Amino acid sequence: MARRPLLDFEKPLVELEEQIEQIRQLAKDSEVDVSQQLLQLETLAARRREDIFSALTPAQKIQVARHPQRPSTLDYIQVITDEWLELHGDRRGSDDQALVGGVGRIGEQPVVLIGHQKGRDTKENVARNFGMASPGGYRKAMRLMEHADRFRLPILTFIDTPGAYAGVLAEELGQGEAIAVNLREMFRLRVPVIATVIGEGGSGGALGIGVADRLMMFEHSVYTVASPEACASILWRDAAKAPVAATALKITAADLLQLGLIDVVLSEPSGGNHWGPLQAAETLRGALIEQLTVLGQLSEAALLQQRYDKFRRMGRVLGAGTTDSAVGS
């Protein structure tokens, strides 16, 4: 088994796995039948993993969501599409590597696929800017979504970003404007839009490709209004309080489903998507096909209205909000 970066709460598993590995080696070198012990230990390890992952705290989920081996947008696209061509450029002078997109086919259905792209290691991450898209990335996404609208291709987006890039150049190029335009224009798209948070959904940088008819989240993905680290340093004046902030902010799939902000929670293989990337991709593909089928039956007008109504309902306020008599009537 390939060694992978282990998360601190996975430590109880390490010893077990080492034992399993030792017995395997032993079995190879000797004639002793250890299959019984192996099976027992493996079952135990699986059960432990199940226990650990079914009780993750929000802060631990963040670690899973940010795991370097967690499948990325391009990983999923490779597996779930039957055909795929990456397309490039915002047509305004840049091709952001942190936000990728292209055309592809899932079964018989041609689609446009767009997502944040993180790297696996430091070198890749530098090239991908750690999945933090620049204004050009959001404009590339919008250009591809407009293309999808023109050719009536449903849009699948994959959210996996710590947040939109915060830098001098990003500000000068209009990071706020780029995201804002996407938020507005995504309400105009006449094709089904399905967004899935595959890793971390960081604030406006996530929402910039997240105005969708269906918002799905993997079980251990998180979606935040502000990173718990930033939130802790602002509200608690102490960045070390990030785990507390992570809990307070209600960032897990289960919490967001309960708040009515997402539609579907996709279950993950035991141990998280990085333990079973193919299984995760199969889950994703199945859910996307299911939602595409449902949304494909709606008229364009119904689709637009439902998308508007979906976001219109979001929020919690007190008071009926009666309107005062209006001017000039």
Add this chain to the structure above:
Amino acid sequence: MSLFDWFADRRKAVPVVRTPQELDEGDGLWSKCPECGLVVYRKDLIANASVCSGCGHHLRIDSEARLRLIADEGSFQALDTDLSPTDPLAFKDRRSYADRLRDTQISTGLRDAVITGLCRIDGLPLALGVMDFRFMGGSMGSVVGEKLTRMVETATDRGWPVLIVCASGGARMQEGMLSLMQMAKISGALQRHRQAELLYIPLLTHPTTGGVTASFAMLGDLILAEPKALIGFAGRRVIEQTLREKLPEGFQTAEYLQEHGFVDLIVPRTRFRSTFASLLRLHGVTPAVAA
């Protein structure tokens, strides 16, 4: 009678002139400009739209003062005045959100960080939203999102132009993801307003940042700003700390944004009313448009 009504009544009964917070250090009659130190007679300062006559510094003003500077006298009719924030996450940092809300409501006399309504400006119809930075830094939670969305919808129904005076630190963390989604909700309402070929203009005042910049602040057909206002997506500290980049001179000021193509016009507060009314007329808004 609810506590809110009591405050509302109390405020109606006693027509005190609310003075900007920055002036509180003055002795009541005189105010000192925080920028150039000039001491001016407070009545003169207020008569000059709280702009320092010495250096032109725009002092921060609250939403009521802003309303008085924009709407024709007596024309403003508030919408959705009974919408109040709740505490959907039972959020608690060093203090509970519920306590924070209550204290802020008492100290400001506001229910949340935006006032919305319908008014006239120079006789022309206008749906007007004014954010108030005093209310938890003008942060956008469910109430801000809902009130602005309803106001934009009303404007779309009536065929009216919209002005939103922005002053905000961004999305309100205490309402978590509900706050983030307000960005999308308002943008959706603005999309319909735009589809109806109606005019939307935000006025960016000091400061306009975060989720507000990444939504309605940057979606104007025309974008106006006050001189020297801080406008940006990411906070300066975030950019400096996480990226160790040195910030250029005047970074994220209204002037800087105009240079980079994101602000149409920088309008001194004293000229805002006449400039804005001109813009409305140039875009075919007439008193008759009022339904």
